[in-house]
Amino acid sequence: MAFDLDTVRKEFPILAREIDDKPLVYLDSGNTSQKPRQVIQAMSDFLENSYAPINRSSYRLAGEATEAYEGARRAVARLINAPSADEVVFTKNATESTNLIARSWGVPNLGEGDVVVLTHMEHHANIVPWQMLRDELGVEIRWVPLTADGQLDLTDIGRLLDGAKVFSFTAMSNVLGTLPPVAQLCAAAHDAGALAVVDACQYVPHNVTDVQAWDADLVAFSSHKMCGPSGIGMLWGRMDVLDAMSPFLGGGNMIDTVTLDGYTTAPVPAKFEAGTPPIVEAVGLRAAVEFLEDLGMAEIRQHEIDLTRYALDTLDERFGDDITIYGPTDTAVRGGVLSFAFRDLHPHDISQILDERNVCVRAGHHCAKPLMQVLGVQSTTRASFYLYNGTDDVDTLADALDSATDIFGF
Amino acid sequence: MSGLDDLYREIILDHYRTPRNRGELESPPAVESRGHNPLCGDEITLFLLVDGEGDEAVVTDVKISGQGCSISQSSASMMTQAVIGKTVGEARAMIRRFRSMMGIEGTDPQPGDDDIDLGDLEALQGVVKFPVRIKCAVLGWSTLADALDRA
Numbered sequence: 001m002a003f004d005l006d007t008v009r010k011e012f013p014i015l016a017r018e019i020d021d022k023p024l025v026y027l028d029s030g031n032t033s034q035k036p037r038q039v040i041q042a043m044s045d046f047l048e049n050s051y052a053p054i055n056r057s058s059y060r061l062a063g064e065a066t067e068a069y070e071g072a073r074r075a076v077a078r079l080i081n082a083p084s085a086d087e088v089v090f091t092k093n094a095t096e097s098t099n100l101i102a103r104s105w106g107v108p109n110l111g112e113g114d115v116v117v118l119t120h121m122e123h124h125a126n127i128v129p130w131q132m133l134r135d136e137l138g139v140e141i142r143w144v145p146l147t148a149d150g151q152l153d154l155t156d157i158g159r160l161l162d163g164a165k166v167f168s169f170t171a172m173s174n175v176l177g178t179l180p181p182v183a184q185l186c187a188a189a190h191d192a193g194a195l196a197v198v199d200a201c202q203y204v205p206h207n208v209t210d211v212q213a214w215d216a217d218l219v220a221f222s223s224h225k226m227c228g229p230s231g232i233g234m235l236w237g238r239m240d241v242l243d244a245m246s247p248f249l250g251g252g253n254m255i256d257t258v259t260l261d262g263y264t265t266a267p268v269p270a271k272f273e274a275g276t277p278p279i280v281e282a283v284g285l286r287a288a289v290e291f292l293e294d295l296g297m298a299e300i301r302q303h304e305i306d307l308t309r310y311a312l313d314t315l316d317e318r319f320g321d322d323i324t325i326y327g328p329t330d331t332a333v334r335g336g337v338l339s340f341a342f343r344d345l346h347p348h349d350i351s352q353i354l355d356e357r358n359v360c361v362r363a364g365h366h367c368a369k370p371l372m373q374v375l376g377v378q379s380t381t382r383a384s385f386y387l388y389n390g391t392d393d394v395d396t397l398a399d400a401l402d403s404a405t406d407i408f409g410f
Numbered sequence: 411m412s413g414l415d416d417l418y419r420e421i422i423l424d425h426y427r428t429p430r431n432r433g434e435l436e437s438p439p440a441v442e443s444r445g446h447n448p449l450c451g452d453e454i455t456l457f458l459l460v461d462g463e464g465d466e467a468v469v470t471d472v473k474i475s476g477q478g479c480s481i482s483q484s485s486a487s488m489m490t491q492a493v494i495g496k497t498v499g500e501a502r503a504m505i506r507r508f509r510s511m512m513g514i515e516g517t518d519p520q521p522g523d524d525d526i527d528l529g530d531l532e533a534l535q536g537v538v539k540f541p542v543r544i545k546c547a548v549l550g551w552s553t554l555a556d557a558l559d560r561a
Contacts, residue, residue: 348479
């Protein structure tokens, strides 16, 4: 299927929804994405026809359910070009994935004075787990700063990484849209002898992902931002890294054997998947991966480059100095995320006025409060695009912004 | 735009554009209290000066600093005008009345609360139709409650 916006939109039932007789303009996909019919259908079909426990029972229905669950793992591995599906661990969400990394890799490998390097544009999910280790173990956190246009300032990267044990960074900022040079950063981490951890939560849904080309060690991402259901997240890791890590949660499915004296763990990935996993969600995730693959990740990325360019130009033409858009202006290094300040209006008020036209944006700190401090703001308004957005959505956004002036008189 | 007109009444916009009692007080003697809205990151600092002891003490001055949206700023601004000169007991009753107007449960209503006249603050009634904004409207009030507890 070639990428055609009208065809894509028809696949998303919610986009036909009207509120107050006006269509939905969903510009909050950086938060969570909408779901295509085939994902909804796959989950519904599975519940109606194939639902059963996985990895436990030996009847045919259970075998079918297990196969469906493992099929999702293979689909995810294919999407990110992982060498083996066994390297894909299912979690609850990307936040659980980063916490798993901090617990299962961090606790056994880090101690007093060990250095973890993060960047100023991380999501709280890639900050707080490491701050917890700072409080518990006394690790030191160093920060890679940003340039004025919201890219990583790599001037001092060698010094920052000197002696570091971990370099954990986002592959795409959820606030600025910045796409840092992931492969280069992984190489820099490895040169310093550090583990390369990538928060790819915003990246995977919008780009061709190749974890081998990155030469990353551990990568966290989630289903709900890539047309899949919420409730399931992913952790990919190099097998030797995952294999050496401690288990995360204890319980069923993650053990090899248990006696009164102790336990041994199952091989990766089961070792990290204690308890009944999100089975139905995995089925939906697989359908989402297949949906994205059919359209082509490169085509989706190109669509978003074109749309981001249009949005940057349109907002600049219409509002000039009245709007400040944060982050890089070069779409080669920026994804479809636009955080902005507008005419001294508070983001909450902007969001309220946009909502009057069903324009859904996020107003707030975007779970990146340290970045807000760096930008010198308390909050921003953020419009984030996905494959179902078009230039008409940008035009509606701009029209709705214009109406803010009528109300507040700024 | 009827919904928005209900929310953004003229008196609210007036207090947003020209907030009353903005600034800081020396602390001590003023009690300083910080409030924040975890949803959007808004933070305000409230300074409270009372004269006397217990519920009969009089609120002699309140100042507010920090940033926020039109709803949180105007609500806090009108609140300062409403409580300055009132007793601590009366200020607490106004907090209960305001929270109840916002539909917040568990506010432990006392006899007579319903008779309290909130004056201009009644303009914030429209906020109830927009549940996500209720937190904005009560930010200043929660911060005042905290300050009164510590005064």
